[in-house]
Structure formats: structure tokens, C-alpha cells
Amino acid sequence: MAVEQRTLDCKDLHSYLKTLPASVLDRLYNHPATCLAVFRELPELSRLYIMRILFVDQAVPKAIMGSWVSPNSAKELEDIVKLLTELRLWQEVEMQGGLKGWLLNPTFRRNLKGALLGGGNEWSMKPLTDADPKARGIAILDEYAMGRWECVLHFMVGSHQHEVISSDALQILQHAGLMKKESGENQLTITRDGFQFLLMDTSAQVWYFLLQYLDTATARGLDLIECLGFLFQLSFSTLGQDYSTDRMSDGLQKFLQHLREFGLVYQRKRKDGRFYPTRLALDIASGPKKSMLNTMTSTSSNQSTGYIVVETNYRVYAYTDSSLQVALIALFCELMYRFPNLVVGIITRESIRQALRSGITADQIVSFLRQHAHPECYKEPPVLPSTIADQIKLWAIERDRFVYRDGVLYNQFESQADFEMLKNYAQEKAVLVWHTSNGRKMVVTKEGHEEVRKFWKRHSRNGSM
Secondary structure (H helix, E strand, C coil), X not given: CECCCCXXXXXXXXXXXXXXXXXXXXXXXXXXXXXXXXXXXXXXXXXXXXXXXXXXXXXXXXXXXXXXXXXXXXXXXXHXXXXXXXXXXXXXXXXXXXXXXXXXXXXXXXXXXXHHHCCCCCCCCCECCCCCCCCCCHHHHHHHHHHHHHHHXXXXXXXXXXXXXXXXXXHHHHHCCCEEECCCCCCXXXXXXXXXXXXXXXXXXXXXXXXXXXXXXXXXXXXXXHHHHHHHXXXXXXXXXXXXXXXXXXXXXXXXXXXXXXXXXXCCCHHHCEEEECHHHHCHHHCCCCCCHHHHCCCCCHHHCCCEEECCCCEEEECCCCHXXXXXXXXXXXXXXXXXXXXXXXXXXXXXXXXXXXXXXXXXHHHHHHHCECHHHHHCCCCCCHHHHXXXXXXXXXHCCCECCCXXXXXXCCCHXXXXXXXXXXXXXXXXXXXXXXXXXXXXXXXXXXXXXXXXXXXXXXXXX
């Protein structure tokens, strides 16, 4: 039997905002950068509705707004209404004559107009006018960002090459459930969620890590609204441009140093008074949708950053000298040979089952192999042989034939009539999991046990009178 696997939940921007209290959301929309980031990530039809009522300062009747789409799109309109309501972008109001209408959030309207049209208070970060004598190019920033982020990943896989990470990063790893301390041990060990985290693409990893950080922002003495507003400002900055730290509050200065450690910004020294956003920061408002590795050294896809070749004989060739990349492949492969710039492994039933036991899913393994396929693989699609992808999923299905369920066993019935009566009652209540007349045994759900037990006690008491 196998335990049903749980996939790590990496919320997108809107899903995260829905979890915030209404008062926090209302304050958050005072930042034009936040309004623009939220608007940019809305579905196309939602953006169309927002733009049509952006310059209307009064409520618009529901009947009129419903006429903007065809009757076949009623379900899509319902989803849009639900999304915009949950994000507090608009609210339902009663108009003159008892008509129901939708009114755009005035704060959101004002700040989105300012972001789209300009005017009002300056909301984007202002570049420094004086040139940096020690300016950093985009290639150096990309290398720095990946180097800093890989320090965290090295620590998670237990690589001996990792640098020491800060206590803040350790706390976030524990808070996120990616690593934990076993009882009686001081060392942190990776969890099932941690293994899944390692196979996510880089932008999704950073986004998930930051969400966990923001959960602890208040406990760190930081203003959540200020931190989120700054993150959205970073997402609209220019790669390779330096920005000033002069107007930052003490809380933002502290937040900046944490972002510096995670590779989202580069700052040579704190006293320099300037910093450079990296590509990790520019992708942040898109949440887990985009892969930062796809754009780190290429303008189109991961065809230029891939390093893995998988053959139909289950052999895996990884053209890399990175100990981190080798450690990731070893999560689901048996390593056979290692050369200075090449690692050879093989995918086996046991190596996949071991990965599954660790919490990694078959879809994540297949996605990882496709995402990091070598450029040569793109010349003759598919980049991952379909037989390999199918076999990995079949090995996973082997473990999913049965699912554990908590239940309570009833046996030792004195008569067949008693057994049949209780079995029928459990069936009526939809709490019967399993039964057999041979031996008069039955199992009910843990939730239904109390109700079945009380019924049996009443029957026993009545039978004895």
C-alpha cells in the first residue's frame, strides 16, 4: 500500500493576495506598483473589464457588464466576478432603482491610473544620476544571483561545497517545512516538501521562499505592506541599472540585506548607497509561472542552458561540473560514472521508487528532465523520449494502487443477523469501508465510528431488555 502523495503548494500572486486580510489588501493598493503588478497578472478578460470601467467613477449595472460577453462565456464571467471580488478590486453595490452594479475600488482605480498614465506622486524607483565607478554588467549580476541562490540549494542537498547561510535563511527553511530537526539532533535534514522544492524551476523556488519569508515579516519587525510594495517596485526596475538607498526606511534597509543574501539584489557594500536588482527580482511579480533559468543566459528558452540527455535505454548523460546539478540528478538516478564535465547515470525502477518515497512526484521528474534538456535534444523532438516519460509515470502508478485510510474494525459478532444489521446501517450512512461475511468483519471510517458505535450500543441495550 502507498500513501497518497501531496504536491508542494506554490501559490501564484493572486492566490497569495487572497490569503491577506481585507485591511492589508486595501493598504496595499495605495502603491501604484502593486496595482500595476496585480493588473498585469489578471486573465485577459478581467483586464478588459477593468479597462472599460477604469474611467467610470460610478457603479456600472450588472446587466450592462454581462452584455459585454457572449452567453457562451457565462462561466468565464462568473469566474472573473469571483476573482475580482476576492481581490477586493471591485464590490457589489445597490444602485438607484434597486439595480445591482459593480463599483471599482476607488484606491485601486486612482493608483492604477497613475501607474498607466503617469502623474501624481512618483512610484517607481529612481535611478542614480552619478555613474557607478565599479558598475556591474548584466552577466556579472546573473552569475551573482545564481551563486547566492545556489548556496541555499547546496545547503539543502547537504553538499560539502556550500557556504554558510544565515540564521534567517535557516529559519525560513524550517518555517516552510523544507527542512527540519530530528528529535535529539542539531543538524537540519531535508523533508519530503524539500525534495519537491529542489526540482521546481528557479523562479518558482524563489517565489515560494519569499512567500514563507513574508509570513514571518511581522515577527521580524518589518512592515508587510512596505516589503510587498518594494518587491513590486523591484519587478518594474531595469536590469543592470543601479538605484539609490537614500530614501529607504530602516525596515527596508534590513529587508534589502535579506534580499541581497538570497540573490535578488546586488550591493557591493552597504555604505555605497546603491544596489542593483538581479533577474530574480525582476521576475518576482510573475510568481511561479516563468522559469528564471530560461532567461538567465538566453533570450528565448532553456535550449541554451540545458545539460541533460536521456536515451531510450534509460541512460542519463549530464554535461555539467556543478555539484548541485549532480546532486539533483542523483535524487532519481543511479550514478554510474563521473568525469570532469560529464556524469553518467541510469533511471531504474528502484531509483524512481526511492524518489517517490522521498516525496518527489513522477510529473516533477519528467518536467525537470524536459526543462533541463541539452540543446542537441531540441534538434530531434521530443526532448525526452516518450517511452521514458511513460515508464516513470507507470512506476509511480504502481505505488498508487492503494491508499491508506484510517478506520475502525468491528468483529466478533454473536450472530449473522447482528453483523448484517450493523453493516447495512454503516452503508446507509456512507461510512462503510470494507466488509466480509467470512468471519463477520467490517471496517468503518474513523469519522463514522462514533455514530456506528452509538447505534450498536442502542441495539445491544434494546436486545437485552
